[in-house]
Amino acid sequence: LNALLGLAGLAAGVGIGVFFIGKGFSLGRALPQNRSNGYLFTFVIAFILLIVLAAPAWFFASKEGPGSMHASVLLSLGAGLLVGALAQRSRLCFVGGIRDLIMFRDTYLFTGMAVIFVTALIGSLLVGKFHLGFENQPLAHTQGVWNFLGMTLAGWASVLLGGCPLRQLVSAAEGNTDSAVTVFGLILGAAFAHNFKLAAAPTGVPAGGQYAVVIGLVVVALIAVALTYVKTPVQGRVASGQKAC
Template sequence: MTKRINPLVLIAGFAVGVAALVLTALGNPANMGFCIACFVRDIAGATKLHTAAPVQYFRPEIVGLVLGSTIMSLATKEFKARAGSAPATRFVLGAFVMIGALVFLGCPLRMVIRMGGGDLNAFVGLAGFFIGILLGVFFLKKGFSLKRSYTVATVEGYTLPATLVVLFILVLAVPALFAFSESGPGSKHAPVIASLLIALVVGALCQRSRMCMVGGMRDAVMFRDFNLLSGFGVIFVTVLLGNIILGNFKGFSAYLQPIAHASQLWNLLGMVLVGWGSVLLGGCPLRQLILAGEGNGDSAVTVLGMLVGAAFAHNFKLAGSAAALNDGVYSPGGIGTTGKVAVILGFAVLLVISLLNLPKEAKQNG
């Protein structure tokens, strides 16, 4: 059995890896050249949907990724306004995927970038992500479906890209309207123009290559198709080699990694939630941005769910707190009680959504 690997996936993987390294070198937080969860969380902070002072910044990368996808899909005539596939369910799934990601402290893309930075906590996250994908695949094989979408008015397809552009213009023109971190991860960022341009290119490449962190493992498990997984692998290798070349790599360790905690059970469970939810959605947070850029209204609603999930994560203190040295005393970080409850609630919600969207005969047969 032969399975062709699309060279575009390899190119996009390499570009994402290099872009992550460059953005970090230009000022983004360590091991956070790209992180969809963190960046959406920062935008939620910038727009004051939450008021966690260290994580407030309007990340141009999110605007660039979505617009890059819009421009590329228009150029290739793939832009198509469609919607109607269980939008409210997708909103809830988006919110819980975000909560799981913020418990772990990173989306699947940042997980790979953290792995390439030598963060062993991220390998625990990877194990959880894989378990989550297996859970999702189990329900897909049982016939899980959020039903079909339909062609809708073109304006629906432009709603999220246009909203982001308007917000971005407002950020540039009237920054006083927004909140910006003075310390913490939100205060660390590459120059606006670099973030935007690099993300435009990456967004366009991800649109063409269909890059998806969850799709790689899902397709490998379900169809022995390693096309998308190859992109995942190339990002890891590129970031790892890049960090070694740049002198950032200090060996593999779980100790005091940048913006990461060492509470391994919750690193694992957070990413189980992300993997499972992302399979049900049909793609990882990065893929949802790209699809929203292509005119997919359901993915746009998912992104809005992610935004609200990020706000909840900080308003209700669900997100992980990073490991730190306080006066020379090591704190491994971790998550609080509300975060643990939210992850467990997330599993319950995902189980209900998984079961209630099975075909009738599968439900009767259990």
């Protein structure tokens, strides 16, 4: 049930993002790049995989806690390849599902979200891991306000970026260097949050994490307003040309 508050926050963030998109928000035109740029992200990820498989002495991995609880590397790789292929073919995007439902009344991506939810629910019921309630949930805290606000930030930022983290990952693998930068930003941001004690825990959201969420909302709001209402001469000419066409 804690996740429902987060889901409501995600929908609220997507709704705010859709408002700015409707008012003309744009990150600028996409420009063709050298083909080799499209392979860079895949090469970097493959290099990281080789490091994981080689497990050198200087490569540190969690020995306890959630970080240590995972399937074998090869099983994870196989599942990732399968899910990645399905996500690429279906254009699955969690934020996009809510966005398209609000903007176009299109239920295609939203239906995919519903199928994933039902599948996960059935799986949890079959293995006896479904426990309805707010208390004593795995890795979840009961601070509903910060659940809501944190996911509002995630939904708002994702809409302005053009897709959720899953969509950004798939797009990066397709050769989109903007998405590749986004994925590396997510990785660095997660590392920063955990190393500087900003991340949430079952005990709640630390004060630093609360400040980070508020600062994030302010920054995203400034970006949204600036790229919606403050047009540079170049943006103005591009917009005029598009309208004339």
